Amino acid sequence: MGFTLTYLSLIVLIPLSAVFIKASGLGWDGFLGILTDRQVLMAFRLSFLTAAGAALINGVFGLLVAWVLVRYTFPGRGFLDSMVDLPFALPTAVAGIALTAVYSSNGWIGSVLEPLGIKIAYTPLGITLALIFIGLPFVVRTVQPVLEDLDKEVEEAATSLGANRLQIFIKLILPALMPSLATGVSLAFARALGEYGSVIFISGNMPFRTEIVPLIIMSKLEQFDYAGATAVACIMLVLSFSLLLAINLLQKWAGGAAHGR
Amino acid sequence: MSAPTTSFSTARDPESPPPGEPPVSGRRMNTKLAATAEPRWFQWILISAAVLYLVLLLFVPLLTVFAGALERGIAAYSDSFLDPHTLFSIRLTLIIAAIAVPLNLTFGVAASWAIAKFQFPGKNILTTLIDLPFAVSPVVSGLIYVLIFGKQGWLGPWLEANDIKVIFAVPGIVLATIFITFPMVARELIPLMESQGKEEEEAARTLGAGGWQTFWHVTLPNIKWGILYGVILTNARAMGEFGAVSVVSGHIRGMTTTLPLQVEILYNEYNYVEAFAAATLLCFLAFVTLVAKTVVEKRVEAARGRREREAAQEA
Numbered sequence: 001m002g003f004t005l006t007y008l009s010l011i012v013l014i015p016l017s018a019v020f021i022k023a024s025g026l027g028w029d030g031f032l033g034i035l036t037d038r039q040v041l042m043a044f045r046l047s048f049l050t051a052a053g054a055a056l057i058n059g060v061f062g063l064l065v066a067w068v069l070v071r072y073t074f075p076g077r078g079f080l081d082s083m084v085d086l087p088f089a090l091p092t093a094v095a096g097i098a099l100t101a102v103y104s105s106n107g108w109i110g111s112v113l114e115p116l117g118i119k120i121a122y123t124p125l126g127i128t129l130a131l132i133f134i135g136l137p138f139v140v141r142t143v144q145p146v147l148e149d150l151d152k153e154v155e156e157a158a159t160s161l162g163a164n165r166l167q168i169f170i171k172l173i174l175p176a177l178m179p180s181l182a183t184g185v186s187l188a189f190a191r192a193l194g195e196y197g198s199v200i201f202i203s204g205n206m207p208f209r210t211e212i213v214p215l216i217i218m219s220k221l222e223q224f225d226y227a228g229a230t231a232v233a234c235i236m237l238v239l240s241f242s243l244l245l246a247i248n249l250l251q252k253w254a255g256g257a258a259h260g261r
Numbered sequence: 262m263s264a265p266t267t268s269f270s271t272a273r274d275p276e277s278p279p280p281g282e283p284p285v286s287g288r289r290m291n292t293k294l295a296a297t298a299e300p301r302w303f304q305w306i307l308i309s310a311a312v313l314y315l316v317l318l319l320f321v322p323l324l325t326v327f328a329g330a331l332e333r334g335i336a337a338y339s340d341s342f343l344d345p346h347t348l349f350s351i352r353l354t355l356i357i358a359a360i361a362v363p364l365n366l367t368f369g370v371a372a373s374w375a376i377a378k379f380q381f382p383g384k385n386i387l388t389t390l391i392d393l394p395f396a397v398s399p400v401v402s403g404l405i406y407v408l409i410f411g412k413q414g415w416l417g418p419w420l421e422a423n424d425i426k427v428i429f430a431v432p433g434i435v436l437a438t439i440f441i442t443f444p445m446v447a448r449e450l451i452p453l454m455e456s457q458g459k460e461e462e463e464a465a466r467t468l469g470a471g472g473w474q475t476f477w478h479v480t481l482p483n484i485k486w487g488i489l490y491g492v493i494l495t496n497a498r499a500m501g502e503f504g505a506v507s508v509v510s511g512h513i514r515g516m517t518t519t520l521p522l523q524v525e526i527l528y529n530e531y532n533y534v535e536a537f538a539a540a541t542l543l544c545f546l547a548f549v550t551l552v553a554k555t556v557v558e559k560r561v562e563a564a565r566g567r568r569e570r571e572a573a574q575e576a
Contacts, residue, residue, distance in 0.1 A: 016393065016405055061314055068311035072304050080312065082555045086319050089547040089554070091501025092399075093521040094540045097528050098322035101329055101537075108321060133318055165299050194398025196504035197521070201528070214400040214504065221404065221508060230408065233401045244396040248389065 020234060031231050039207055040216055040232060047213040050124055051192035054131030059185040061132075062139025063177070069140070070147045084141070087134045092197025099130050100201040122204030127212065130198045135188030142184030146177055146254070179254035186250055190243040194236065326544055329537035341538035350523035351542070353431070357519065358499040361438045365495055369446025370488065374480065376447075377454030378462065388451065394443045403437050403508025410436075429511030434519065437505040442498045446491035453487040454480075486561045493557065497550040501543060 035041075068074075069081050087095065103110040103120040110120055120126045150173065158168050196214040203210040213236060220229035298304070330338050341347065372391060376384060394402060410416055410427035420427060427433045461483070465475045481488075503521040510517040518526065520539060527536035 013390070016397075061311075064307065065311045065315060068308050072308055074308050074312075076312075080315055082551050083315065083319055085551055085554065086323070086547060089497050089501075089550040091503060091521045091524075091543045091547070093503040093524045094326065094501070094543045094547075095322065096503075097524065097536060097540060098326045101325045102322050108325060109317070133322070136318065190396060194401070196398065196400050196507070201525075214398050217398075217400050217404060218508065221407065226408070226411075229404060233404050236398050236401050240396040240398065240401075241393075244389070244392060248392075 016237070020237075031234075035231060035235065039211070040213075042208045043211045043213045043216045044235075046124060046127070046209075046211065047193055050127045050131055050212070051189050051195075054128045054135055054192050055185045055189035057128075057132050058135040058139045058188045059181060062136060062184060062188075063143060063181060065136075066140045066143040066147055070144060085137050088137045092134070092195070093201075095133060095198040096130065096201035099126075099133060099198065103129060103202065121202050122206070122210060124210060126202040126204075127199050127210060130202050131188075131192040131195060134195055134198050135192055138187040138191060139181070139184035142180050142187065143177060146180040150176060179250060183247060183250040183254050186243065186247045190240065190247065193239065193243075323544065326537050326540050329533055330541045332537075333534050337534050338538050338541075341535040344535065346518065347520075347523055347527075347535070347539055350518045350520045350539075353434075353518065354500050354520040357431075357435055357438050358496050360435050361442055361499045362492060362495050364439055365442050366446050366488065366492060368443070369450055369491055370484075372447045373450035373454050373484075374476070376451055377457075378459055391444050391447050394440050395448075399441065399502065399504025400508055402440050403505035406433055406436050406440070406509050428509050430517060433509040434506050434517060437509045438499050438502055441502050441505050442495040445495045445498065446488070449491040449494070450484055450487045453484055457483055486557055486564060490554065490557045490561070493550055493553045497546065500546055 065084065069077060069084075100121055101107050103113075103126055105111060105114050105119075105121070107121075113120060118125075120129060154172060155168055158172060163171075194214060196212075196218070199212055200215055203212060203215075205211055205215055213232060217229045217232050217236070220226075220232065299307075330341075372387075375381075376388060407428050410420060410433060416427075425432075427436070461479050462475050465479045470478070500519075501521055502519075503525070506519055506522060507525070510519070510522060520543060524536050524539045524543070527533075527539060
């Protein structure tokens with residue numbers, strides 16, 4: 001117990017508090033000045049929008065993948081099931097260069113889409129794609145267990161009362177999945193906000209256009225603007241903690257709903 | 262609950278079992294029960310959509326890495342590993358994992374044991390605190406160590422006076438890696454130990470076993486698969502971490518580059534074949550991780566099934 005607390009404080013708590021203490025050293029004006037700098041604001045906007053977009057797309061397609069993996073049998077199902085965890089196991093730098101290679105102008109997919117006028121690499125679209133990649137397992141793995149434990153009897157009862165599959169899906173299954181789906185989407189969103197390695201290769205890191213917040217912190221550090229980096233990091237931390245809290249609450253909601261029957 | 266009769270089924274599934282056969286129970290729904298299944302053709306549309314999505318999203322990038330690495334042939338591929346910087350980065354990555362994993366393992370086991378087996382005020386806060394590194398962006402994780410150990414940091418002047426380098430040196434990377442992988446073992450073990458309860462430990466105590474004996478002979482064997490799982494995840498993350506290490510390492514070639522950092526350096530210098538070659542090593546790491554994960558999951562399932570059957574027999 002004592003060991004736990006010492007280790008925890010040393011490695012986690014003290015370093016984290018350093019961010020807040022250092023930021024407070026800036027003074028309120030300095031702090032706000034850094035945060036309202038246009039470049040920083042654009043980066044926040046970009047990070048937010050791409051993370052949200054990626055999380056939502058992951059919500060839809062993650063649900064599809066989870067559904068197919070749980071409810072249907074087909075050759076290669078087990079293999080695909082394990083592969084869902086790939087973005088989790090793959091180092092982010094590898095994901096970054098792989099995605100850039102695929103979607104850049106001479107990549108397999110990029111070369112097909114560019115003549116159509118769709119540019120992916122070095123655009124927010126590319127960033128969103130990278131974020132979709134790394135967020136996939138979060139949604140699928142959160143929804144899968146709930147889907148597996150769904151009560152068949154309720155569906156059979158509804159069918160025997162004359163409901164068709166679409167009605168059953170919309171009125172029975174979807175509401176039952178909502179808590180876990182929301183949790184998965186939030187997890188994907190939280191991860192996407194802070195993601196660095198997979199994104200910096202495909203984004204091109206152009207200030208005001210494709211610069212994400214983690215990169216801003218990085219460039220400020222490289223310019224030895226510790227104060228600036230800390231200020232931005234402070235906001236990121238506040239966001240992360242709020243998300244963590246929200247996710248914990250969502251998970252409680254999901255746990256409650258599963259046992260509510 | 263009787264098997265559904267054909268008059269209620271919304272789709273004629275020629276494969277459905279004849280009435281009289283027991284419905285299939287188990288974790289996966291058997292779509293041969295016609296009444297609660299979508300029409301087969303619709304299933305295949307969904308399956309194809311999902312498979313196509315996964316192939317595009319997951320497999321194409323993977324294949325690109327290997328294609329890029331082998332672009333100039335096998336000779337160029339294997340030659341990339343002769344580069345001393347790459348070799349160094351491989352060694353450094355291994356060393357860091359060898360330090361971070363056991364440390365976090367010890368902590369994870371200690372913390373989960375404290376949380377699962379004892380009641381104390383603030384337990385929830387402790388659990389949330391353990392989850393913190395998960396929520397923090399990798400770059401911020403690196404930044405916090407720079408703030409403390411860097412030149413302008415709290416301990417900066419003291420470290421310089423004693424000629425100890427932490428940031429832009431290996432110890433900094435180790436610290437950042439420990440921070441990142443900190444929760445992994447604990448997150449695996451806490452639910453596992455909580456679901457196992459305290460009865461076995463209490464029984465051992467009443468039979469006269471000491472604290473350490475109880476831990477070694479009763480607790481540990483029960484959680485061994487959870488530990489293995491946590492170690493696999495921790496190791497994968499420790500070896501593959503990029504953002505946090507990028508911040509604290511300073512990218513000093515031959516001194517503080519880990520394998521993921523080396524991949525970035527090679528890529529930024531347009532040494533694409535070398536970059537992809539190094540990346541394939543990390544891909545292999547990912548594959549091994551996934552395989553190990555699947556194997557352990559199967560064992561955990563089997564162990565859980567055995568326990569449930571034993572419990573049912575005792576009831």
